[in-house]
Structure formats: C-alpha cells, structure tokens
Amino acid sequence: MSIERQEIEKLATLSRIAIGEDTITEVSERLSSVLELVDQLQAVNTEGVEAMSHPMKATQRLREDEISEINQREAFQAVAPDTEDGLFLVPKVIE
Amino acid sequence: MSHSGWETVIGLEVHVQLATKTKIFSGASTAFGAEANTQACAIDLAMPGTLPVLNKQAVHYAVMFGLAIDAEIGKESAFERKNYFYPDSPKGYQTTQLEKPIVGRGNVEITLADGRTKNVRIHHAHLEEDAGKSLHEGDFRHGVSGIDLNRAGTPLIEIVSEPDMSNAEEAIAFAKRLHSIVTSIGICDGEMSQGSMRFDVNVSVRPTGTTELGTRTETKNLNSYKFMEEAIAKEVERQIDLIEDGGIIKQETRLYNGDTKVARSMRSKEEANDYRYFPCPDLLPVIVSDETIAELRRNLPELPDARQARFIEQYGLSHYDAGVIGSDAAMAAFFEIAAEKSGNAKLTANWIMGELAARLNSQDLSISKSPVSAEQLGGLVARIADDSISGKMAKQVFEGMWAGEGSADEIIEARGLKQVSDSGALEQMVVDVLTANQAMVDDYISSDEAKRKKKLGGFMGKIMQASKGQANPQQVNQILAQKLNELL
Amino acid sequence: MHNLTIAELVTGLQSKEFSSVELTQHFLARIAKLDANYNALITVTADQALKAAAAADERLAAGNAPALCGVPILHKDIFCTNGVRTSCGSKMLDNFIPPYNATVVENFEQAGAVVLGKTNMDEFAMGSSNETSFYGPVKNPWASDSVPGGSSGGSAAAVAARLAPGATATDTGGSIRQPAALCGITGLKPTYGRVSRWGMIAFASSLDQGGPMARTAEDCALLLNCMASYDDKDSTCIDREVPDYSATLGDSIKGLKIGVPSEYFSEGLDPDTEKTVRTALAEYEAQGAELVEISLPNTGLSVPAYYVIAPAEASTNLTRFDGVRYGYRCEDPKDLNDLYTRTRAEGFGDEVKHRILIGTYCLSAGYYDAYYGKAQQVRQLIQQDFEKAFEQVDVIMGPTTPSPAFKFGSKGDDPVAMYLEDIYTVATNLAGLPGMSVPCGMVDNKPVGLQIIGNYFDEARMLNIAHQYQQATKWHSLAPEGIA
CATH class of the missing domain: 1.10.10.410 (Arc Repressor Mutant, subunit A)
Incomplete structure (x- = not known):
C-alpha cells in the first residue's frame, strides 16, 4: 500500500515532526515500503482471536496512597531548556 | 429568555478531583497551592524511563462513586493513552479509560425548585489524570507562557451524563447533586474555586417536539454554577440565533470567560484531532474484587438523601432546611457539631443558613474555610437560646468571632455584652x-x-x-x- | 586480566590477586587505547569508576563484599545513570543528565560493580546495525567493515573487544541476541517482567526487556543474579522469586527435549550459518539431548506484527521529547508549534522519525483496526504457537540471525531488508518469552549465534543448557584478531 503525500502531512502534524519539502518523497517511499511489509497481516484470518496487549497475564498492582516523593525541582530544572521562577517556559500557549 | 419553538438538550461531563494524598500514578503530593513545580516528581514530569503505578485509593474512590449512584462497577477496567501535544500534558498523552471504564451506567435523581424530581442517567465514569497549568499572565517575557506541573497527575473521575437535561436549572441541579454526592462520600473536597470540580457542558437545540438531536457544542472547564448558567444561556441563544439566520451549528469546543462574560471557540482545538487511543502498555488490567466492592459498600458514608431524612427526623428540621443543610456534606458536618454544642438545632440551622451563609457568600468562602468554627457558632447559639444575649448582641458577638476575637463567651465577657436578666x-x-x-x-x-x-x-x-x-x-x-x- | 571471565575476576578480586583499582585502570586504559577503533562507548566515566573501585577494594579488604564487588561493567546508554549523561544514542538527549538511576543501575551499584561508562546504541534502540546512533556507528571487532548488530551494538562490541567483561543491554525485537550473535558473545533476553524497566528509556513498553551480555553463559548468570529483581516502581515487573542462576549451571542436560522449528531453517537462511547451527544441535544430541522437529506456523507474521506494535508504542512513548522539560530544544522557536515540530525534526534521526510516523499511522482513526488491532490478534496467535510447542519440548533452538554480520550500508535504503534481520528474534518479544544467543561457530571469520528460546521464567535452565555447551566447545572463548 502506498501512502499519499497528504497523509504524510497529516502524520507529520499529528506527531509534531516537521518534514521538509525535499524529503517528503523519500519519506513516502520508505513508509510505503514498510506498509507493504505489514500489510501481510491483512491476509490472516483472526476472527474470534482476542487482541493481546500484554505478554504476561498479570493484573495491575495498586500502590498505597502515601507520599513518597520530595521536592526536587532544582535537580529537575537543572536539565530544562528554559525556566523562570520555577516554571518551565514555552512560547505563548493559545487556547 | 424565551425562544418559542425551540428546546434545549444538555449533557454534562464533570471532572472531579479525588481527595487522595498523592497523584494517581506517583507518590507526589496533591496538596493545593504549593509553589510551582515543587510537587511534580520525575513521573509527573514524564522524565525518560519513568513508569506509572496506580494509586489504590483513587480506584477505591471511583468505586465508591459508582456505588453511590447505584452503577455497574467495572470489575476489570483498563487504561488507554489519549495522545495529544500540549505543554501542560508532559507525557504527550493523557492516561485515561475508554473501552473499559471503572464505573458503568448509573442514575442521579435531581430535585427542581418546584419540587419536581427528574432522573439523569450516567453513561459512565472513568479514572484519569489531570493536566498541569499554563500560566499566561504575570511578569514573563513577552509571548511566553509558564508551565506548572503540580496539578499534573492528580487523580480525576470524569462523570459523563446522558443528554437528559433540558435547561440550565436542571443542569445546575444535576451539578449540585453530584457535588453533594462526592463531598458526602468524601471522595472530593468540593472546592470549586480551586478547580476540584469542573464542568464541560454539551449543548444543542432542536425544534420543539422533534426527537433528533441537533449538533452540539462543548463549553469546557466551567468551575461555578453561575458561570454554567450564563454559559448555557449564551450558547442556547447563539445557536438559535444562528439557525434562525440560516446558519449551521459547527461541532466545536468553546470557552466561556465568567469574568468578561465572553464566550468563544477554542482555537487550539480547531484542527482535526485524532487522539489515537490505545491500551497503555505500562499499566495492566485493573481488577476490583467482589470482596473489595462489598467492603467499600459496607463503609460507604451517608448519602445526601439519607442524611436529609435523618435531619428531619433527628433534629426536627423542616424539609427545606434539611434539604439545604443536608445536601452539602461540609455544611451538614458543620451543622451537626454546632447543633450538638448549642442544644438548639432549629436556631443553629437558622444561623447557618442566615448570618453565616451570607457572610461566607460575600467573601466567596466555602463553609470549610469559615473563620467561625462550628463549635464557636454553637456556643453563640447556646447563649441566644438561654437568653444570655439578645439577637442584636448576638450579631455583635458574631462579628467578633469572625474577626477572630475568640469564643462567644469570651467576646460577651470582653465586650461586656451580658444581658441583664436578673x-x-x-x-x-x-x-x-x-x-x-x-x-x-x-x-x-x-x-x-x-x-x-x-x-x-x-x-x-x-x-x-x-x-x-x-x-x-x-x-x-x-x-x-x-x-x-x-x-x- | 581482560581475558578473564567475570567468574574468574570475582575469584581474583576476593583472593586479592589483583585489586579493583588495578582492574579498573586496566580496562580504562584499554578503552582509551582501543575504542577509537570500535566507537563502542558514548561516555567514559573514568573518575567515578576509579572512586567506585577504591571503595570496592575497601569492602573487599573488610571481607563483606557483595557478589560483583569491584567487577568493571558497562551500561547501555538507555539506562538512566544519576549524574551521568544518558543519551539513548540520540541528539535529543545529548545534553540529558538524569537526577536518578534506573533500577538495573541501582542493582549493580548495590552489588558493588564498577561502571566504566555508557555504551553506544542505535538511536532509541531502533535499529539492527547500530548505524542509527547519533554518535556514529559501532564497528564489529571481528570485521571493521561490518556492523556489530543492534541496537545493543556498543555493549556487544565492547565485550567482544574485551573493553569490559560484561555489559547491560536491552532487547525489544532482538537487540541483545542479534548483536551478541554478530559479535561472538553470549547474551540473554529474560522473560518480560523479570528485569525492571524503571529508568530504562522506553522504546516499546510491552516488548522492552533488559538483560546481560558477557562472553560466557556462566558470566551471564552472575550478571542476571544482580539484574533481575522485583521492582514495585514498574507495574509490569513480575513479583516472583529470583533463583540463583549460577547454582544449576552444572546440571546434566541428558534427556533434554530441544524443539527445532522448521520455519527457522527455511528460505532466507544463509546455508553456512545453517550448517554451523546444525553442528551445534548435533553437539547437544551428543550430550544426550533429543531433537524434536516442531512448527511455529506464524513465524512469518512476527516481523509484520512487530513492525506495527513496536512503532505504535514508540510513537507515543516518544511524545514526551518535546523540548519543554529536558533534552534538545530548537533555536529561537517562533511559536509553540514551531518549538515542537522543529525540536523533534532536528532532535530525532531519520529511522526514529520514520518509525514514529508509521506508528502514528497504525494508531490513527480508520487504520487502528486494520493495523494495530490486527497485529495484537496476530500476537496472540504467535504466543499460542509457542504455548503448543512447549507442551512438547523443553527449549527451542535455531539460528539467532539469518547470516553473520553484514557490511555497513549493505541493506541499502530499504528498511524492510533491515527489518528481516529480526526474523528469528522478534517472536519471543511478542510472546514475552526469554531467549539467548550463544556463539556456535564461524562463517567467513565472523561469528554465528545459536538461539535458545525457553519457556516463561526458565532462564536458569537456559543458562544451564548454554553453559553445558560452552563446557564442550570453544567458540565463546575465541577473540577477534588483535584483541588477545
């Protein structure tokens, strides 16, 4: 299955990855090639087969509601690109 | 406002912050009002390699809500990722429930001003995490927002109603009833001004007598009944005007600013969103055993209906007084302590609904933040009841208590207010x-x-x-x- | 000293034949002298290592030394190390210094191991050749024109080149076993949930599993003893006792039933590689094991299913890299969208970006059922294949890879050619089963790996089986030219 340019643009928007005009054809070819591989799945009869999202048949463990974390803002913000007054700064958010 | 020929259909999505000590997936504190990002741990910040572990109390609170509205409990529920980019969503997805929510169908009965009752169906309620906050004002550089992730990961239940309400009065009665239920069973502090309960209102209109639903809009994040009422009124009017002018309602997300009274479409949500929900591979199926459900049911605190009946029976309150005081868990608790102290329940109820409510309202305070404690108010009512002070003096004493001058007896003594009855x-x-x-x-x-x-x-x-x-x-x-x- | 196994180093340290500082200096010197040839390390932590070695020597002198006290190791640069840059092979995290340790790192610290540095890897563990690393490709110590395999190519090459006696690694679709095979060392991917994923930067959460790499199965047992643990910070970690993997290495394998899947010996397998693997199987027969022909009919679907599930999970695991809280941020973003799109376009390499796009596609509205939903069903079928097989046999054996190490650039621009390198390894990740690779011969002077797939939590038996083979063969002790 080959993938249209329009679709690549939509994927780029959804995944917030800028794709240059010069590489869009190459990206499209690579993605089409992978889709061709995974399209083999379409031929399989999976009627009545349960989807498996986890290798182990375990269930979720529950944590007691007790505070176990201390304030480490300094340490975390030491690796942040831009902070001020304890806040992470980003270009203005428009709602 | 009359719009003859049109009827309104309203459904609510209500976000309720659960009153847990820690986040839904981390051991960081959820206390309100801390300095920015001091309660955001590695998990809340989505640092690389960090993983979620589910808070037991959050699960139990969600089940308690289900029991309170007589809903089906999801004995096996699961978490999905809802993918979208936004600076207050640090992982780039919200961990939420879609296919298998923890609370299934249920019912909430509302009572309207004229005494009519109406059933509002609950479609489901699910567990999810809250987002952080983007701060736009303040003294940042121009064109910059500041991100505070203290709230990120606070446990929420999102309660989704069926579109069973047909005007603002019903929607508000429903919202108040939910507030009453969640505060009564103690799963939420009910502090609306701190965002502990937020309402998304879905509104559509249709010609009277038709059954097909019109296109709906969603006005997000309303955090007071007053704003809800205003937003619904504005939106209904907008939709009817638009249709009558030959326009078409666009399905969209809207914002209402209660301070400026302006409603508008939300720009960032305009682009076609595709949330790509899929099962969160870092979390496993959540099992709630029959034993756990039975135990939570056994220990479920008194629900508003039962409490109102008890207030009539035990304290001799009128239906109206029991309705007002009994529906608000904090007010009910306040009343019971004050009535015990005063020995006169009816007079206590009058003071709570009168003087105290008026003062709290005027300063936008909830009863749990009242400067006058339940014991103090009870002490004041006791002095009125035994004729130590007159009603006029009582108001002076109340002022003194509000100003922090001490107990009623201390103020009576200090101000020399004792009534001479010898x-x-x-x-x-x-x-x-x-x-x-x-x-x-x-x-x-x-x-x-x-x-x-x-x-x-x-x-x-x-x-x-x-x-x-x-x-x-x-x-x-x-x-x-x-x-x-x-x-x- | 660099030719000694970890087991021998432990004995030597405890009998004071040499000190940990001497040992650490020796390996640091080798890294300084030789790694320019391999590019196996991204970060060398010489100062911390020497400090840790001195502390280890004190504990050894005091006589209360834990299991791996003073033994130098390397961590794959996917494990977060407190205070030490953790790049995951990406420009995105080139400047990222975590203020916390992965549980695996913590476990090795508790065991007294000395960390020499962090190893090179495919970016975000996405690759089978180590060519996608931001820090440049790793060279195979057996042939400098060939790949070491991936994604744990740095760990594998470092162990093969005797830059360290052991290393940690991770395996999402073969990333421990394939480079182990290509570099002629032993590597084990444990059962999903055996090793904590806390602090291990996620690629595909339901497939990722950390595991050890060393020259021998005996050493892998020593490393796994320390690496495996129950961790309540990882919801998917299984609460199950960790056995002493060293204790059963000497057990007899007489009567062992080895399943040989016909699908692992079909079209696409290099004939010389096949011959080498069959010789290894014959050795097992000679030791009293029984070979049983079995079928894993859905093997051919494992690569397609994997290349839906892994990118889908990765596409959302990697959304957190947005230039807001840590890591790379583009210069002068003009608005929020520009910050996101340019940070991610510039911070991620091509393979990572392509996989994010594929994963996004497979999860998007209208395609979910056909791709992600379908792949999850096929995953179930693949697991059922193994369940049936393990009703008949104790372990399954076959080749780890279709051929020995290939040359750089030889897979060209077609990603699918590279993906087929994983044909024998991805199925175990989909099923969550443990798998390992053991050196079993040479083709064109390049190593060949024998893959051993065990039932759930059967690592002790697999290590025993591999150890018995290594007692009778010498493939694991061969060294690349110029190394010994």
Whole structure:
C-alpha cells in the first residue's frame, strides 16, 4: 500500500515532526515500503482471536496512597531548556 | 429568555478531583497551592524511563462513586493513552479509560425548585489524570507562557451524563447533586474555586417536539454554577440565533470567560484531532474484587438523601432546611457539631443558613474555610437560646468571632455584652427610670389606652439606655407594664 | 586480566590477586587505547569508576563484599545513570543528565560493580546495525567493515573487544541476541517482567526487556543474579522469586527435549550459518539431548506484527521529547508549534522519525483496526504457537540471525531488508518469552549465534543448557584478531 503525500502531512502534524519539502518523497517511499511489509497481516484470518496487549497475564498492582516523593525541582530544572521562577517556559500557549 | 419553538438538550461531563494524598500514578503530593513545580516528581514530569503505578485509593474512590449512584462497577477496567501535544500534558498523552471504564451506567435523581424530581442517567465514569497549568499572565517575557506541573497527575473521575437535561436549572441541579454526592462520600473536597470540580457542558437545540438531536457544542472547564448558567444561556441563544439566520451549528469546543462574560471557540482545538487511543502498555488490567466492592459498600458514608431524612427526623428540621443543610456534606458536618454544642438545632440551622451563609457568600468562602468554627457558632447559639444575649448582641458577638476575637463567651465577657436578666436588678432599673422621669409618667397616666401603648416605647428606650443595652428587653417590657399599671 | 571471565575476576578480586583499582585502570586504559577503533562507548566515566573501585577494594579488604564487588561493567546508554549523561544514542538527549538511576543501575551499584561508562546504541534502540546512533556507528571487532548488530551494538562490541567483561543491554525485537550473535558473545533476553524497566528509556513498553551480555553463559548468570529483581516502581515487573542462576549451571542436560522449528531453517537462511547451527544441535544430541522437529506456523507474521506494535508504542512513548522539560530544544522557536515540530525534526534521526510516523499511522482513526488491532490478534496467535510447542519440548533452538554480520550500508535504503534481520528474534518479544544467543561457530571469520528460546521464567535452565555447551566447545572463548 502506498501512502499519499497528504497523509504524510497529516502524520507529520499529528506527531509534531516537521518534514521538509525535499524529503517528503523519500519519506513516502520508505513508509510505503514498510506498509507493504505489514500489510501481510491483512491476509490472516483472526476472527474470534482476542487482541493481546500484554505478554504476561498479570493484573495491575495498586500502590498505597502515601507520599513518597520530595521536592526536587532544582535537580529537575537543572536539565530544562528554559525556566523562570520555577516554571518551565514555552512560547505563548493559545487556547 | 424565551425562544418559542425551540428546546434545549444538555449533557454534562464533570471532572472531579479525588481527595487522595498523592497523584494517581506517583507518590507526589496533591496538596493545593504549593509553589510551582515543587510537587511534580520525575513521573509527573514524564522524565525518560519513568513508569506509572496506580494509586489504590483513587480506584477505591471511583468505586465508591459508582456505588453511590447505584452503577455497574467495572470489575476489570483498563487504561488507554489519549495522545495529544500540549505543554501542560508532559507525557504527550493523557492516561485515561475508554473501552473499559471503572464505573458503568448509573442514575442521579435531581430535585427542581418546584419540587419536581427528574432522573439523569450516567453513561459512565472513568479514572484519569489531570493536566498541569499554563500560566499566561504575570511578569514573563513577552509571548511566553509558564508551565506548572503540580496539578499534573492528580487523580480525576470524569462523570459523563446522558443528554437528559433540558435547561440550565436542571443542569445546575444535576451539578449540585453530584457535588453533594462526592463531598458526602468524601471522595472530593468540593472546592470549586480551586478547580476540584469542573464542568464541560454539551449543548444543542432542536425544534420543539422533534426527537433528533441537533449538533452540539462543548463549553469546557466551567468551575461555578453561575458561570454554567450564563454559559448555557449564551450558547442556547447563539445557536438559535444562528439557525434562525440560516446558519449551521459547527461541532466545536468553546470557552466561556465568567469574568468578561465572553464566550468563544477554542482555537487550539480547531484542527482535526485524532487522539489515537490505545491500551497503555505500562499499566495492566485493573481488577476490583467482589470482596473489595462489598467492603467499600459496607463503609460507604451517608448519602445526601439519607442524611436529609435523618435531619428531619433527628433534629426536627423542616424539609427545606434539611434539604439545604443536608445536601452539602461540609455544611451538614458543620451543622451537626454546632447543633450538638448549642442544644438548639432549629436556631443553629437558622444561623447557618442566615448570618453565616451570607457572610461566607460575600467573601466567596466555602463553609470549610469559615473563620467561625462550628463549635464557636454553637456556643453563640447556646447563649441566644438561654437568653444570655439578645439577637442584636448576638450579631455583635458574631462579628467578633469572625474577626477572630475568640469564643462567644469570651467576646460577651470582653465586650461586656451580658444581658441583664436578673429580675431584682431590672426592677430597680425600671423604678429608677420612672422616678427620674415623673413628667413622662404623669403624661402616661393621663393618656388614653391607645396612646399609652405607644408611649411605652419611650420608657423602654430610657431603660435600655440606662442599662447600656444589656437589659433583657422582654423582661423589661413585662416589669415596666406591671409598674405602670400599679400607678394607674 | 581482560581475558578473564567475570567468574574468574570475582575469584581474583576476593583472593586479592589483583585489586579493583588495578582492574579498573586496566580496562580504562584499554578503552582509551582501543575504542577509537570500535566507537563502542558514548561516555567514559573514568573518575567515578576509579572512586567506585577504591571503595570496592575497601569492602573487599573488610571481607563483606557483595557478589560483583569491584567487577568493571558497562551500561547501555538507555539506562538512566544519576549524574551521568544518558543519551539513548540520540541528539535529543545529548545534553540529558538524569537526577536518578534506573533500577538495573541501582542493582549493580548495590552489588558493588564498577561502571566504566555508557555504551553506544542505535538511536532509541531502533535499529539492527547500530548505524542509527547519533554518535556514529559501532564497528564489529571481528570485521571493521561490518556492523556489530543492534541496537545493543556498543555493549556487544565492547565485550567482544574485551573493553569490559560484561555489559547491560536491552532487547525489544532482538537487540541483545542479534548483536551478541554478530559479535561472538553470549547474551540473554529474560522473560518480560523479570528485569525492571524503571529508568530504562522506553522504546516499546510491552516488548522492552533488559538483560546481560558477557562472553560466557556462566558470566551471564552472575550478571542476571544482580539484574533481575522485583521492582514495585514498574507495574509490569513480575513479583516472583529470583533463583540463583549460577547454582544449576552444572546440571546434566541428558534427556533434554530441544524443539527445532522448521520455519527457522527455511528460505532466507544463509546455508553456512545453517550448517554451523546444525553442528551445534548435533553437539547437544551428543550430550544426550533429543531433537524434536516442531512448527511455529506464524513465524512469518512476527516481523509484520512487530513492525506495527513496536512503532505504535514508540510513537507515543516518544511524545514526551518535546523540548519543554529536558533534552534538545530548537533555536529561537517562533511559536509553540514551531518549538515542537522543529525540536523533534532536528532532535530525532531519520529511522526514529520514520518509525514514529508509521506508528502514528497504525494508531490513527480508520487504520487502528486494520493495523494495530490486527497485529495484537496476530500476537496472540504467535504466543499460542509457542504455548503448543512447549507442551512438547523443553527449549527451542535455531539460528539467532539469518547470516553473520553484514557490511555497513549493505541493506541499502530499504528498511524492510533491515527489518528481516529480526526474523528469528522478534517472536519471543511478542510472546514475552526469554531467549539467548550463544556463539556456535564461524562463517567467513565472523561469528554465528545459536538461539535458545525457553519457556516463561526458565532462564536458569537456559543458562544451564548454554553453559553445558560452552563446557564442550570453544567458540565463546575465541577473540577477534588483535584483541588477545
């Protein structure tokens, strides 16, 4: 299955990855090639087969509601690109 | 507002912050009001390699809500990732429930002003995590927002109703009922001003008598009943005007600013969103055992309906008073403590719904933040009930308590407000005033029956003045009438 | 000293034949001298290592030394190390210094191991050749024109080149076993949930699993003893006792039933590689094991299913890299969208970006059922294949890879050619089963790996089986030219 340019643009928007005009054809070819591989799945009869999202048949463990974390803002913000007054700064958010 | 020919259909999505000590997936504190990002741990910040572990209390609170609305409980529920980029969503996805929510279908009965009741169906309620906050104001550089992730990961249940409400009154009654339920069972602190409950309102209109639903819009994040009412009114009007002008309603997310009274479409949500929900591979199926459900059911705190009935039975409150006080968990708890202390439940109820409610309202405070404690108010009511102070003095004492001057008895003592009810002392006071005002007495004696009554007031004023307002007026009245009668 | 196994180093340290500082200096010197040839390390932590070695020597002298006290190791640069840059092979995290340790790192610290540095890897563990690393490709110590395999190519090459006696690694679709095979060392991917994923930067959460790499199975047992643990910070970690993997290495394998899946010996397998693997199987027969022909009919679907599930999970695991809280941020973003799109376009390499796009596609509205939903069903079928097989046999064996190490650039621009390198390894990740690779011969002077797939939590038996083979063969002790 080959993938249209329009679709690549939509994927780029959804995944917030800028794709240059010069590489869009190459990206499209690579993605089409992978889709061709995974399209083999379409031929399989999976009627009545349960989807498996986890290798182990375990269930979720529950944590007691007790505070176990201390304030480490300094340490975390030491690796942040831009902070001020304890806040992470980003270009203005428009709602 | 009348829009003949149109009817409104309203559904609500209600976000309720659960009153857990820690986040839904981390051990960081959820306390409100901390300095920015001091309660955002590695998990909340989505640092690389960090993983979620589910908070047991959050699961139990969600189940308790399900039990309170008589809903099906999802004995096996699961978490999905809802993918979208936004600076207040640090992982780039929200961990939420879609296919298998923890609470299934349920019902909430609402009572309207005219006494009618109506059932609102709950579609489901699911567990999810709250986002952080983007701060746009303040003294940042121009064109910059600041991100505070303290709130990120706070556990929420999102309660999704069916579109069963047909006007703002019903929507607000429903919202208030939910508030009453979640605060009564103690799963939420109910602090609307802190965002503990937020409402998304889905509104559509259709020609009266038709059954097909119109296109709906969603107004997000309303955090007061007043704003809800205003937003619904504005949106209904907008939709009807638009359709009547030949326009078409666009399905969209909207914002309503309660301060500026302006409603608008939300720009960032305009682009076609595709959330790509899929099962979160870092979390496993959540199993709630029958034993756990039974135990939570056994220990479920009193629900509003039961409490209102009990207030009528136990305290002799009227239906109306029991309805007002009994529906608000914090107010109900306040009432019970104050009534116990005062020994007079009805008078306590009057003071809570009257003076106290008015003062709290005027300063936008919830009862749990009241500067006057339940014990203090009970102490005040006790002094009114035993005639130690007059109603007028009580208001002064209340002011003193509000200002932090101490208990009712301390303020009465300090301000010298004690009402004089000792009949010997009062009698002497009356005699002294009559002796000192012989002219008034003569005038009284010479007047006819009808005029005498009016003239009594003059003596009362003098006596109260002489007692510096501390004389028990009922008693003074009685003694005065008796003394004057003797002179006739 | 660098030719000694970890087991021998432990004995030497405890009998004071040499000190940990001497040992650490020796390996640091080798890294300084030789790694320019391989590019196996991204970060060398010489100062911390020497400090840790001195502390280890004190504990050894005091006589209360834990299991791996003073033994130098390397961590794959996917494990977060407190205070030490953790790049995951990406420009995105080139400047990222975590203020916390992965549980695996913590476990090795507790065991007294000395960390020499962090190893090179495919970016975000996405690759089978180590060519996608931001820090440049790793060279195979057996042939400098060939790949070491991936994604744990740095760990594998470092162990093969005797830059360290052991290393940690991770395996999402073969990333421990394939480079182990290509570099002629032993590597084990444990059962999903055996090793904590806390602090291990996620690629595909339901497939990722950390595991050890060393020259021998005996050493892998020593490393796994320390690496495996129950961790309540990882919801998917299984609460199950960790056995002493060293204790059963000497057990007899007489009567062992080895399943040989016909699908692992079909078209696409290099004939010389096949011959080498069959010789290894014959050795097992000679030791008293029984070979049983089995079928894993859905093997051919494992690569397609994997290349839906892994990118889908990765596409959302990697959304957190947005230039807001840590890592790379583009210069002068003009608005929020520009910050996101340019940070991610510039911070991620091509393979990572392509996989994010594929994963996004497979999860998007209208395609979910056909791709992600379908792949999850096929995953179930693949697991059922193994369940049936393990009713008949104790372990399954076959080749780890279709051929020995290939040359750089030889897979060209077609990603699918590279993806087929994983044909024998991805199925175990989909099923969550443990798998390992053991050196079993040479083709064109390049190593060949024998893959051993065990039932759930059967690592002790697999290590025992591999150890018995290594007692009778010498493939694991061969060294690349110029190394010994």
